[in-house]
Amino acid sequence: MSSSTSAPGPATGLPQHLNIVALETVFTGLPPITLPAPYTFSLTVYERTHSDQVAERLKDADIAIVTTVVITPKALESCPRLRLITAIVAGTDSLDLPACQARGIRVLNAPGCNVDAVAEHAVGLYFATRRKMVPSMQQLHQGLWPERRTIIHSVLTNGEAPRSLREETVAIVGYGGVGKRVSTLLKALGMKVVAAGRKGESTAPEGRVPFLEALAMASVVVICCPLAPDTMNLISTAEFEAIKQADCVLINVARGGVVDEEALLVALQRGQIGGAGVDVFAVEPAGPATSPLLTAEVAASGLNLVVTPHTAWLAIQTKANQHAMLLENLHGFITGDMAPERIRA
Structure with missing residues (x-):
């Protein structure tokens, strides 16, 4: 659901004393909470909450602070007082926004807090993948350098040495805050x-390249778009077939469901692409039982696949930004001075 375009006024009908429940502080922690006078509050903090615990923990809450826990429409039925869900993160795909709106629950998020961190992580994944650091590291650990006298073949793709920065053409899929920051960093390195x-669009807005055309020309594809119904499995078998550069590397710092993991594995195994750097997974927390990219067979296969456990967002500045936006959202909800781009329901 897109952000509201109306300009809501101050919250009405709120009790002067508000019950605030923070459902999962394990990821971001909390700043010292304040509310505008004359409002007072009680704060209940949980380090972790499973989805089946949400209804019980929010049954008397006026305000919920969340990160990624799933809140279902069924759970909302048990929360008659709930007026605000404020996410300390940008993503709200764990929330049923139409159900929240139907029940009069405002949903606010915190976009842009992690732009620098995610963009920098994407660049790190690019270098690790392009230079095939994981396969060469594996061969070093196996003791193959002394045995074979050289293992430079571990960084070759189809018999060719890695491209240098000025030879790369990068297609960025998702040109929001993160995509633009990735673009700035990569251009500064000398990449096109x-x-x-x-x-699905045959033409692209000015300044952009049609989707399939961008894939066909790219030697690097960076995925930065949010997960939504129209971006689920956005990159799958047909898209990997549209990539023409056999040494192309794909970097995903968006959401796991945007890239079809089975199709990605097949593309790597068939040599349709030269490597992949992945920070996000379709099912999280991810492991061998939930992702084909994390099996023991894949780890031992020597594929040029770099994986990180959804840590691209993590940085000192990210946390500071998240805490600042949380306080702004709490105060803005009460006073009516909410940033329109943060209103999700």
């Missing part, structure tokens, strides 16, 4: 960067 248009 294009922003891909939307999938």
Whole structure:
């Protein structure tokens, strides 16, 4: 659901004393909470909450502070007092926004807090993948350098040495805050960067390249778009077939469901692409039982696959930004002075 375009006024009908429940502080912690006078509050803090615990923990809450816990419409039925859900993160795909709106629950998020961290992580994944650091590290640990006298073949792709920065053409899929920051960083390194248009559109807005055309010209594809119904499995078998550069590397710092993991594994195994750097997974927390990218067979296969456990967002500045936006959202909800781009329901 897109952000509201109306300008809501101050919250009405709120009790002067508010019950605030923070459902999961394990990821971001909390700043010291304040509310505008004359409002007072009680704060209940949980380090972790499972989805089946949400209804019980929010049954008397006026305000919920969340990160990624799933809150279902069924759980909301048990929360008659709930007026605000404020996410300390940008993503709200764990919330049923239409159900929240139907029940009069305002949903606010915290966009842009992690732009620098995610963009920098994407660049790190690019270098690790392009230079095939994982396969060469594995061969070092196996003691193959002394045995074979050289293992430079571990960094070759189809018999060719890695591209240098000025030889790269990057297609960025998702040109929001993170995509733009990735573009700035990669251009500064000397790479050619294009922003891909939307999938399914035969033409792209000015300044962008049609989706399939961008894939066809790219030697690097960076996925930065949010997960939504129209971006689920945005990159799958047909898209990997549209990539023409056999040494192309794909970097995903968006959401796991945007890239079809089975199709990605097949593309790596068939040599349709030269490597992948992945920070996000379709099912999280991810492991061998939930992701084909994390099996023991894949780890031992020597594929050029770099994986990190959804840590691209993590940085000192990210946490500071998240805490600042949380306080702004709490105060803005009560006073009516909410940033329109943060209103999700």
